[in-house]
Amino acid sequence: MVLMTMIARISDGLPLAASIQDDETIGRNIVNYQNQAKHLFRKMNVHSPSQMSIETDPFIFHILNDQQVCYLVLCEKSFSRRIAFSYLEDLQRQFQQDYMSRKAKKNFTDSRARRNLNQLNSELQDVQKIMVQNIDDVLQRGLAISGKS
Template sequence: MVLLTMISRVQDALLLAASMQETEQSNRNFQEYHNQAKQLFRKLGDHSPNRCSLQAGPMTFHYLISQGICYLTLCEAAYSKKLAFAFLEELQAEFWELYGKKVSSVSRPYAFIEFDIYIQKLKKSYLDTWSKRHLSHINLELQDVQKIMVTNIEELWIPRPATCQLSPRNTARMPNSSAAVPLMPKLLPPVSSSWYL
C-alpha cells in the first residue's frame, strides 16, 4: 500500500507536492518517515541513482528521479517493487505533463499542492493489487520469471565441452573395468521359519 508520496526538485530539495494516507496521519512513526524523506531529498544529487529502494524498518522508500525531479513514495515492505515503480512512473508522466515547464521557476514549497488530487486518485487505483490493471503488471512479472526459467532449462541442453566427453582411451578401458565387477549372485543364508501347520 502506498502511504506517503512526495515530489521534490533535486537541485535544492524544494518540495513541490505531497500526499499522505489519511489513516497514517495520526501515527507518530509516520512523522519520522516524513522527516526521513525530507533528509533523503537533501542528500540527493547528480550522483544519485535514478531508481532506488531504501529499507526503513517495516517500510520501504522507493524513488524515481527524472528530469531533475524526484518522485518518492513510502510503502509497506511487502508491497511489490514493480507496482511501486509503476506508480512512480505514472506519477512522473502526469506531473511532468502538467507542471514540467513551471518547475524551474518555482521558489515556494508545495507550489503544486493541487496535484494531491491526482496523487489520491492514483493511490486508490493502486490500493487494490488484484485489479485488472495490476494483474497485467503481475502477468508481466510472471512472464519475466518464465523467461528466466526457460533460459535455465535451455542451458541444460547446450552441448557439453569436449573435456566432459569420454575420451577414446577411457572408452577402450570400460569393458575391462566392468569385467572386474563380480556378476555372481551371492547366496543368502537359509531362512528359518517359525510357522507351524
C-alpha cells in the first residue's frame, strides 16, 4: 500500500507537492517519515541514480529522479517494487504534463512575456537591417574597386 507520496525539486530539495494516506499503519510517525523524505531530497543532486529504493523499518522509500524533479513514495515493504515505480512514472508524466502546459500557457498569456518577445523581434530586425546595409556597403566597395581596375 502507498502511504505517502512527495514531489520535490532536486536543486534545493524544496517539496512541491505531497499526499498522505490517512491510515493507522503509519500513525503518528508520519512526521518522522516526512522529515526523512525531506532529508533525502536535500541529499539528491544531478548525479543521483534515476531510480532507487531505501528501507526505513518497517517501510521502504522508492524514488524516481527525472529532469531536476524527485518523485518519492513510501510503501509497505511487501508492496511490489515494480508497481511502486510504475506509479511514480505515471505521477512523473502527469506532473510534467500539467506543470509544463501551465508554464507554457503562462508564457503566452503573460503580457510581459509577449512584450519581451516583441522587443526581441524588433531588436533582431534592427540587427538584420544593419547586416544587410553592411553587405550592401561591401558589395558597393567591391564594385567600385573592380570599376577602377
